[in-house]
Amino acid sequence: MxxxxxxxxxxxxxxxxxxxxxxxxxxxxxxxxxxxxxxxxxxxxxxxxxxxxxxxxxxxxxxxxxxxxxxxxxxxxxxxxxxxxRDPGPDKNRSEFLAALLFAEAVSPDRIQNLVEERIDEHRMKIRSLQKLLDEAMSPASHFVINYGIAMQKAALDYLEHHQASLIKKIIAAGPTE
Amino acid sequence: MxxxxxxxxxxxxxxxxxxxxxxxxxxxxxxxxxxxxxxxxxxxxxxxxxxxxxxxxxxxxxxxxxxxxxxxxxxxxxxxxxxxxRDPGPDKNRSEFLAALLFAEAVSPDRIQNLVEERIDEHRMKIRSLQKLLDEAMSPASHFVINYGIAMQKAALDYLEHHQASLIKKIIAAGPTE
DNA sequence: GTGTACATGTAAAGTGTTACATGATTTC
DNA sequence: GAAATCATGTAACACTTTACATGTACAC
CATH class of the missing domain: 1.10.10.10 (Winged helix-like DNA-binding domain superfamily/Winged helix DNA-binding domain)
Incomplete structure (x- = not known):
């Protein structure tokens, strides 16, 4: 758009x-x-x-x-x-964070861990700020959309929290960064 | 990036x-x-x-x-x-779908319902295609990233499925589109 | 025979960001 | 006294898309 x-x-x-x-x-x-x-x-x-x-x-x-x-x-x-x-086009999500993870071979496990932890904090902050927005939202549509945003942020947060340890372990196991 | x-x-x-x-x-x-x-x-x-x-x-x-x-x-x-x-910049998510919902006042409830249902189908398809990708993925990082994608798609799907009915109801209750 | 996959590239046009310019007022 | 908020706008630059150009091979 x-x-x-x-x-x-x-x-x-x-x-x-x-x-x-x-x-x-x-x-x-x-x-x-x-x-x-x-x-x-x-x-x-x-x-x-x-x-x-x-x-x-x-x-x-x-x-x-x-x-x-x-x-x-x-x-x-x-x-x-x-x-x-007209039909809305597909969502476009761009994430330097995910790209950095994928290129992880060129990044140290410590750095990865750090990135993930920072990202977890950011999600927590984002959730709080969206919840504040919710109080001011008036129309049903804006409630729906903000809650959608909160649901997505929570899903990302949840995923990172539950899979972070295993990712780091596997990266280390996959061998020292060349 | x-x-x-x-x-x-x-x-x-x-x-x-x-x-x-x-x-x-x-x-x-x-x-x-x-x-x-x-x-x-x-x-x-x-x-x-x-x-x-x-x-x-x-x-x-x-x-x-x-x-x-x-x-x-x-x-x-x-x-x-x-x-x-360098620190990765924040994610950038653009969604014509969510924008259309927010501008819902200019859109009929039928149209909204339709949009949401189409979107649900798209999420289901996307999840399937990501699961296929998973089979080919080799590195732990790509597994992690693809699973992240699946988790996000599922969260969106779940949210839409569970809140769609109440959104439509509220939009209708909010009065006929001016 | 029609469409899709393979494969590379250019040019014009459009769209957007960044940095700059300006300046008062309020908050810390 | 520094930084943020309010408030509008331009110009240079960066980036990307779209449309074009070209051509073979295979599947239906």
């Missing part, structure tokens, strides 16, 4: 500024299955405005930088519906 | 042609956490050869197109080790 459609979808849930969209993607309900940087969000919003999919209202704020709040137009809503009518 | 490093890592597991690398990424043990197209693999291999990280041997085959088999050099192995010494 490109940033353009992502913006359209987020604006379908409520008006927002570019800054707020970035926050939702980086820390909100979207954080575990999408990504976008300012460098792609701001140009997208400009283009969406030019094309009439969103409108933009300017707000001067006291003690804060000015703000531009974007709203979805009827045309924008239609475009989104049209986009969502 | 860029395609360059991915090629380096795959070649660390054994010599291969560009075509074979593509297959490993598209269907092999790498399939659920990385991606690369011919358009990025071939240029990467050319550059890696120019820079001395890999060497290339040409094979004429009977009844088959010619083949170029690449091998990692000592310099390449060092570069890979160096790369793997």
């Amino acid at each position: 490109d940033v353009r459609t992502l913006c359209l979808g987020i604006l379908a849930l409520g008006d927002a500024s570019g800054y707020e969209i970035k926050k939702m993607v980086a820390e909100g309900s979207f954080s575990f299955f999408s990504e976008a940087s300012y460098g792609s969000i701001y140009p997208s919003l400009t283009r969406l405005t030019e094309e009439g999919f969103v409108t933009c209202e300017f707000f001067s704020q006291d003690k804060r930088p000015d703000k531009k709040i974007y709203s979805l137009t009827e045309k924008g809503r239609l475009a989104l519906t049209e986009e969502l009518r | 860029d395609v360059r490093t991915l090629c380096l890592g795959i070649l660390a597991l054994g010599d291969a042609s560009g075509y074979e690398i593509k297959k490993m990424v598209a269907e092999g043990s790498f399939s659920f956490f990385s991606e690369a197209s011919y358009g990025s693999i071939y240029p990467s291999l050319t550059r890696l050869t120019e820079e001395g990280f890999v060497t290339c041997e040409f094979f004429s085959q009977d009844k088959r197109p010619d083949k170029k088999i690449y091998s990692l050099t000592e310099k390449g192995r060092l570069a890979l080790t160096e790369e793997l010494r």
